Amino acid sequence: MATGTTYYLQLPYTYSLPLLVTSGTLHWLISQSIFLARISIYNDGVNSDQDDYSEVGYSCTPILCVVLLGTAMLVFALGMGCRKFASSMPVAGSCSVALAAACHPPKRDEDASFLPVRWGEVADASGEEDEVRHCSFTSGEVQAMTPGRLYAGSRQDVATPSDLRQLTKHPVVPLWASLRPRSISSSSARSTSDLINVGCNTSQPLYSLYDIMAKSTKDHWSAEKYSSAADFVPKLTTTVLSYLDVQPGDHILDIGCGDGQLTVQIAASASSGKVLGLDASQSFISTAQQKHNSQNCEFELHDCTHLAQYPDAVNGSWDKVFSNAALHWILRNPDTRVNVFRDAHKALKSGGKLVFEMGGKGNVAEVQAAFTAALMHAGLSIEAAREAKPWFFPSVEWMSTTLSEVGFEVEKCELEYRPTKCSAENADGSGGLVGWLRLMGAQFLEAVGEGKREAVLREVCEILETVVTREEDGSKWLGYTRLRAVARKQ
Structure with a gap:
């Protein structure tokens, strides 16, 4: 459209x-x-x-x-x-529907042009709760935008992101589908009315577009499917755990803890300390809370791209901040990428350590190339196909520089090529290469309509067949490249 x-x-x-x-x-x-x-x-x-x-x-x-x-x-x-606008409100440059989603003034706010205003989520005049919310400048109260929620210019039924592509008349448009995040200067403020008052009061810290709509309303993760498709993740942690060097009295913050399997293992070593696991997936956190009952280990639902918004997370009380196989998801948004490390630095005590392992430059490069090609064959531009990638795999140089810039002393930063064998394929399709692609590549598949997804998945599997299959036994191996780092707060 x-x-x-x-x-x-x-x-x-x-x-x-x-x-x-x-x-x-x-x-x-x-x-x-x-x-x-x-x-x-x-x-x-x-x-x-x-x-x-x-x-x-x-x-x-x-x-x-x-x-x-x-x-x-x-x-x-x-x-x-x-001069940049303080709240960094996103700008819609070419889509009027997206503009309506960002500038939907509430009723009974006729005098807003004479008053200081701020931008954020506005309440519906009727007071009714609606799954599709609205944003605007207003002289009234606003709320911070919520990740995973749909924002649109008019009230209507909720549609999934794939359904949105099929709509042509006043569709509910997720902002990320039509905008690119950038700062707005006071001289370029755009409005559909006289509502905008530049030089205004601002609301709480705003989410960028990646944060607002980078996820659909559906939780992509399933603890059961993850354990089937990527059961090797908690098993291949010997090196990063040795770098963490857990002591009995350590207070450790686990960023992107997943289903808690590794977190509770760390808590067992920190027997007289405390471990807090944070993750943005309700499925993961529910599983962790149900399966792992430990007096010194807690699990809480929180989006770690905004670590500072969790109470007591960045109060300088943690001995160590840890993350395994999660930061390449958390760092997807370039706007919040550096802030994640800045918040981790604030969370640590003086002399505390940040220890993590994540996907590094070149990680599963064959999968990225296969998905990009299949999406282009399905009708997407190469830019849109690239934008569908849900990961960020940095180089050692980028990571070392970033950690140093936010105040860390980098003790170790290394890249290891570690081919990893896919799990066995299950009857329900939850394991094996297909299960891995369905789960880890969900955002790639959601970039096209539901009717095209299976065809895209088949094409990706066909492209990868000869690349990842070992002739001697038919097993399938993905080209994992792991980036590990140890950085100390000075």
């Missing part, structure tokens, strides 16, 4: 009134700078009309004032144009 939109810009009074005054002054000065003068000649006190003539005159003082005032106005306009 290709749509276009026209933006009508209206400046808030805090900027428009000073600009009107200075603009009027500038025009008056120009009128005094260059003017038409009539020169009359008198001879012995007698005017001779035939000798009178007109001439263009000028005055140096007003001209100098025009240059100074005009330069000041130009510098002011350019300076305001480079």
Whole structure:
């Protein structure tokens, strides 16, 4: 669906009134700078009309004032144009439906143009709860946006992201499908009404577009399917656990704890300490809470891209912050990528350690290439196919630099190529290569309509067949590349 939109810009009074005054002054000065003068000649006190003539005159003082005032106005306009809007509200550049999703003013807010406003999730005028919410600038109260929730320009039935592609009339559009995250400058604020007041109060810290809609309302994860498709994950942790070096009294924060299998193992070693596991998947956290009952180990549902929003997570009380096989998901959003490490640094005591293992540069490169090709064959552009990738696999150089920039002393940062054997395939399709692709590549598949997903999956399997299969026994191995790091808070 290709749509276009026209933006009508209206400046808030805090900027428009000073600009009107200075603009009027500038025009008056120009009128005094260059003017038409009539020169009359008198001879012995007698005017001779035939000798009178007109001439263009000028005055140096007003001209100098025009240059100074005009330069000041130009510098002011350019300076305001480079000034970023405090809340980093996303900008819709080419989709009017997405613009409606970001600027849906509530009713009974007619005087908002005269008041300071802020941007965020606005309540429905009827007071009814709706699964599809709205966002806007408003002079009233707003709430922080919630990851995994649909935001749209009009009330209607909820549709899944795949269904949204089929809608053509006033669809419910997830913001991530039509926008690209970037900062908005005060001079480029866009509005469909006179509601916007740049230089306004802001709400709580806002989520970027990746955070708002990078996930559908469905939890992609299933603890049961994960244990079938990737049962090797908690088993291949000998190296990273040796780097963690758990001591009995350690207080450890586990970022992206999954189903808690490895977390509770760590808690057993920290017998007189405390371990907290955080994960954004309700399925994982529910499984962890049900299966693992330990006095010194807790599991809580939380999106670790915003670690600072969890109470007591970044209070400098943790001896160690740990993560295994999760950061390549958590770091997907480039806007929050560095903040994850900055929050981890704040969480640690002085001298505390950050220890993690994740996918590194080149991890499952064959899978990424196969999915990209299959999605392009299904009708996506190469840009859209690349954007569907749910992971971020950094290099050693990027990771070392980032950790150092946020204040860590990097003790170890290494990359290991570790081909990993797929689990056995189950009758229900939850294991093996297919099960791995369905679970780990769910966002790739959701980039196309539901009717095309099986065809995409088959094509990916066909591409990978000769690449990942070992001739001697028919087993399938994926090209895992692991990035491990140990960094200490100075």
